[in-house]
Amino acid sequence: MTTMVQSVALHDERNWFQLHDELNHLPDAQQRLVQGRIARDMGQRSGVAPLGYPAVAILLIMVSADIREHMDWLWLPSLGLIFAGFGEFLMGRRLAVSEDAAIDHPKRRYQIFSLINALSWGMYVGLIILTHEGDPLSMLVFLCTVAATSIAVGTQTQEKSHWLFYLALMWTPIAASTAFVAGIHKEPEVLLFSILAVSFPVLVGTQGLRLVAEYLEAQLDRSALECRTQDLEEALIKQQLAEKARNAMEVQLRQAQKLESIGQLAAGIAHEINTPVQFVGDNNRFLQEAFQDIETLRKAERGLFEGAVDGRVSVQQVRELEEEIDLEYLLEEIPKSLSQSQEGLSRIANIVSAMKEFSHPGGREKELVDINRALETTLEVSRNEWKYVAEIECQLEASLPMVPGYAQELNQVFLNMIVNAAHAIKERCESEEGARGLIKISTQTQPRFVVVSIEDNGTGIPQELVSKIFDPFFTTKVVGKGSGQGLAIAYSVIVDKHAGKIAVDSRPCEGTLFTLQLPLANNSKDV
Amino acid sequence: MKSRILFVDDEQSLLDGLKRSLRSQRNEWDMHFAPSGEEALKLTQGDRFDVVVSDMRMPGMSGAELLEQLSALHPEMVRIILSGHSDEAMILKAIPYAHQFLSKPCDADVIKQVINRSLRLKSLVGDVRLQTLVSQIKALPTLPSLYVELTELLKSDQVTVQKIGEVISRDPAMVTKILQMVNSAFFGVGRHISNPVQAATMLGTETLRSLVLSAGIFLQFDDKKLNIGNFSLEALHKHSLYVSLLAKGIAESMGADKQTLEDCLLAGLLHDIGKLILAQGMPEEYKQFYQEVQDCKAEMVAIERKIFHADHGRVGAYLLGLWALPESLVEAVAYHHDPQSAEHVGFSPLLAVHVADVLASSKSTDAAVQPAGLDMAYLEASGVSNRLDEWRALHVKLMEGVE
Numbered sequence: 064m065t066t067m068v069q070s071v072a073l074h075d076e077r078n079w080f081q082l083h084d085e086l087n088h089l090p091d092a093q094q095r096l097v098q099g100r101i102a103r104d105m106g107q108r109s110g111v112a113p114l115g116y117p118a119v120a121i122l123l124i125m126v127s128a129d130i131r132e133h134m135d136w137l138w139l140p141s142l143g144l145i146f147a148g149f150g151e152f153l154m155g156r157r158l159a160v161s162e163d164a165a166i167d168h169p170k171r172r173y174q175i176f177s178l179i180n181a182l183s184w185g186m187y188v189g190l191i192i193l194t195h196e197g198d199p200l201s202m203l204v205f206l207c208t209v210a211a212t213s214i215a216v217g218t219q220t221q222e223k224s225h226w227l228f229y230l231a232l233m234w235t236p237i238a239a240s241t242a243f244v245a246g247i248h249k250e251p252e253v254l255l256f257s258i259l260a261v262s263f264p265v266l267v268g269t270q271g272l273r274l275v276a277e278y279l280e281a282q283l284d285r286s287a288l289e290c291r292t293q294d295l296e297e298a299l300i301k302q303q304l305a306e307k308a309r310n311a312m313e314v315q316l317r318q319a320q321k322l323e324s325i326g327q328l329a330a331g332i333a334h335e336i337n338t339p340v341q342f343v344g345d346n347n348r349f350l351q352e353a354f355q356d357i358e359t360l361r362k363a364e365r366g367l368f369e370g371a372v373d374g375r376v377s378v379q380q381v382r383e384l385e386e387e388i389d390l391e392y393l394l395e396e397i398p399k400s401l402s403q404s405q406e407g408l409s410r411i412a413n414i415v416s417a418m419k420e421f422s423h424p425g426g427r428e429k430e431l432v433d434i435n436r437a438l439e440t441t442l443e444v445s446r447n448e449w450k451y452v453a454e455i456e457c458q459l460e461a462s463l464p465m466v467p468g469y470a471q472e473l474n475q476v477f478l479n480m481i482v483n484a485a486h487a488i489k490e491r492c493e494s495e496e497g498a499r500g501l502i503k504i505s506t507q508t509q510p511r512f513v514v515v516s517i518e519d520n521g522t523g524i525p526q527e528l529v530s531k532i533f534d535p536f537f538t539t540k541v542v543g544k545g546s547g548q549g550l551a552i553a554y555s556v557i558v559d560k561h562a563g564k565i566a567v568d569s570r571p572c573e574g575t576l577f578t579l580q581l582p583l584a585n586n587s588k589d590v
Numbered sequence: 591m592k593s594r595i596l597f598v599d600d601e602q603s604l605l606d607g608l609k610r611s612l613r614s615q616r617n618e619w620d621m622h623f624a625p626s627g628e629e630a631l632k633l634t635q636g637d638r639f640d641v642v643v644s645d646m647r648m649p650g651m652s653g654a655e656l657l658e659q660l661s662a663l664h665p666e667m668v669r670i671i672l673s674g675h676s677d678e679a680m681i682l683k684a685i686p687y688a689h690q691f692l693s694k695p696c697d698a699d700v701i702k703q704v705i706n707r708s709l710r711l712k713s714l715v716g717d718v719r720l721q722t723l724v725s726q727i728k729a730l731p732t733l734p735s736l737y738v739e740l741t742e743l744l745k746s747d748q749v750t751v752q753k754i755g756e757v758i759s760r761d762p763a764m765v766t767k768i769l770q771m772v773n774s775a776f777f778g779v780g781r782h783i784s785n786p787v788q789a790a791t792m793l794g795t796e797t798l799r800s801l802v803l804s805a806g807i808f809l810q811f812d813d814k815k816l817n818i819g820n821f822s823l824e825a826l827h828k829h830s831l832y833v834s835l836l837a838k839g840i841a842e843s844m845g846a847d848k849q850t851l852e853d854c855l856l857a858g859l860l861h862d863i864g865k866l867i868l869a870q871g872m873p874e875e876y877k878q879f880y881q882e883v884q885d886c887k888a889e890m891v892a893i894e895r896k897i898f899h900a901d902h903g904r905v906g907a908y909l910l911g912l913w914a915l916p917e918s919l920v921e922a923v924a925y926h927h928d929p930q931s932a933e934h935v936g937f938s939p940l941l942a943v944h945v946a947d948v949l950a951s952s953k954s955t956d957a958a959v960q961p962a963g964l965d966m967a968y969l970e971a972s973g974v975s976n977r978l979d980e981w982r983a984l985h986v987k988l989m990e991g992v993e
Contacts, residue, residue, distance in 0.1 A: 337674030337694040342607030349610030403603045
């Protein structure tokens with residue numbers, strides 16, 4: 064079984080990034096699936112948290128007279144926080160319920176709002192510190208805060224790479240402590256604000272990150288497991304379907320091959336029948352005319368008898384008439400034409416009964432098959448295929464025991480082999496002037512088997528192709544000439560259905576020998 | 591002198607059967623029987639034969655190969671296939687060389703009839719050179735535009751056989767060839783069919799495809815080869831199509847049945863096919879002929895007879911007969927310039943085509959279409975001379991429609 068979807072291997076010692084890498088290595092469709100799940104959960108998890116940003120901003124404006132005093136500086140970040148906070152909240156809701164296919168759009172909006180949020184926070188904090196102190200340390204704190212917040216937001220939306228993550232991990236504590244040191248000398252509300260302002264992103268950045276990593280891990284575990292289960296199920300279903308389709312196809316192909324060979328045979332049989340029909344008809348017409356002639360002669364002879372009495376008619380006239388109708392010819396030809404017609408009619412009868420026997424459907428169960436008879440029947444129906452190119456030499460063991468098997472399928476196998484042999488010979492005759500084909504067919508009994516060998520002196524099979532000849536669809540015939548199923552079916556019938564053996568010995572330019580072994584005991588694996 | 595017929599089949603019983611059933615012909619025919627293609631070739635070396643009837647599939651040399659060789663060695667021989675095979679690939683091989691195709695089993699009467707008809711045809715065209723020429727024709731030149739249209743149609747996936755038939759029915763050369771296919775039993779039909787669309791339907795798109803695209807039964811007109819004065823295939827086509835239409839109109843005015851209408855339509859279309867044969871096969875003589883027609887303004891048919899020893903009507907008819915097209919067509923084409931040569935009087939496709947051709951060509955200035963005279967005596971005898979004014983009016987009306 065080949066799995067259709069690559070599954071994710073999980074192990075314990077793996078951090079978020081390994082997971083992330085692994086995610087990147089997944090096939091597109093699966094990556095999309097996992098990312099969709101993560102993003103959705105991100106939205107769910109963000110919940111009412113973004114509303115905290117505007118809440119804190121409004122709260123600070125309300126509690127700190129100092130901040131209200133500097134509102135001409137602070138209106139932009141305040142507005143940004145209020146606006147982006149609500150926006151992020153709404154997008155989080157949307158993200159939580161988005162379909163995989165439509166997740167990109169809300170995710171991007173969510174990220175933009177998060178970014179505005181982070182920038183507003185940074186501006187807010189920076190401006191407050193700046194209006195109070197304006198010293199370089201405060202500037203540094205401002206920058207750190209911005210960086211940390213942005214990174215925190217970045218991790219939230221899982222759009223980040225290694226170094227940024229470590230930057231965030233390193234910089235956020237530094238920023239926090241610096242802000243704390245800077246604020247310790249100031250008014251208590253500024254200190255409180257500094258702590259709040261810095262720790263929030265730190266909290267989100269570190270704690271949130273851990274949460275994200277854990278969550279991701281869990282998700283990946285789950286999704287991998289799900290994927291695996293899904294894979295397995297899908298693969299199983301696919302396998303079953305493929306199996307079914309293959310079975311159906313096999314049946315169809317076998318049917319098609321049978322139809323193909325019957326169609327081919329039908330044309331040949333029509334010819335085989337048409338020829339005797341033609342000459343039997345011709346002979347019949349001749350007999351009709353001959354009878355008329357003889358009738359005329361008889362009348363004349365009658366007249367001669369009568370005339371002999373009074374001497375009116377001379378023998379001469381009758382002799383002339385005899386000559387005219389060529390009585391001698393008639394007397395010679397009539398028995399000949401009768402016997403030829405007889406022979407023609409029995410040829411027709413033979414072909415028809417062979418055809419009937421050949422295509423007799425047979426039961427589902429194995430029955431005892433007379434292999435010699437099956438071979439003779441097959442030769443009869445395929446006569447038109449080989450008679451122009453080859454002689455047949457049959458050495459059938461008279462005391463051959465019956466073999467348990469499916470008569471019709473064995474007929475089909477014999478037909479395929481004989482037709483192949485004829486084709487190989489025909490090909491050789493076309494390339495070599497004066498070559499006359501010979502197909503040798505023999506049967507013999509071995510202790511536990513009946514052996515059928517079919518040998519031709521045709522083109523043979525090149526060594527490198529011998530191993531392929533039983534493959535379905537393998538054919539060296541031109542497109543439209545053969546389905547490439549003949550020998551594949553022979554293999555399936557002899558080996559699979561009759562637990563027999565099939566061997567091929569072929570030399571290019573010398574010919575091919577197929578040896579079939581059919582077990583006498585019914586110990587086959589039924590398919 | 592007895593006609594010499596050669597039968598070839600690998601089945602001795604079949605040859606014996608033929609010999610016996612055709613025994614009643616023994617006073618007219620000198621029949622010979624060969625059990626193989628090789629034997630047949632040997633027999634033809636010594637003596638000439640008029641007709642050969644060969645099986646298709648034989649060990650050694652096949653029927654198609656035999657006919658191919660015979661068409662080169664003794665081209666004037668009529669070549670007939672008598673086969674029980676329906677294998678299309680094999681039939682395609684024989685198509686260029688077999689004039690007719692009979693399928694086994696075939697009644698002895700049919701064989702007699704077909705052979706006798708072929709023999710009778712030879713009296714149409716006495717000149718052996720012409721017989722040879724016609725006998726070797728595999729295809730006639732078709733109008734390039736129609737040929738291209740047809741091949742395009744056949745190459746496309748979504749095409750109805752009706753549409754193909756309509757294109758074919760506009761070209762005399764294509765019509766002739768396709769009717770050979772169905773009137774002779776090449777594809778198991780073998781009966782009187784004079785409707786090209788019906789013929790196309792019988793063959794089916796797939797067979798037509800292999801016939802046209804791979805077997806090449808239609809030949810594209812070669813301008814360079816047929817560069818004779820202002821002889822133009824287009825003008826000949828136009829004239830043929832018009833005569834076809836007018837002949838059908840005339841037949842309608844006589845209240846003819848459907849078969850006769852179709853025969854008239856077809857005879858009109860094919861009546862000048864002999865010109866194609868002459869211009870294609872004997873371009874030098876055709877130039878001379880054209881010159882003389884221009885110079886002395888003598889009657890065209892007379893000049894044709896002088897130069898080619900036969901007029902284009904008979905040459906065309908010889909091909910149609912050889913290709914087993916219906917007898918009424920062969921007659922109409924053969925005698926369309928001298929209907930009194932036909933053995934009967936009364937309305938027939940011949941009469942319709944004769945009148946239509948004369949009316950249509952009366953004002954022609956093109957080299958391919960020469961004016962001809964009406965055979966009033968024949969019309970008189972057929973009792974239709976009083977309809978002539980009516981037909982002239984029909985012609986005027988049709989011409990208005992065309993122009």
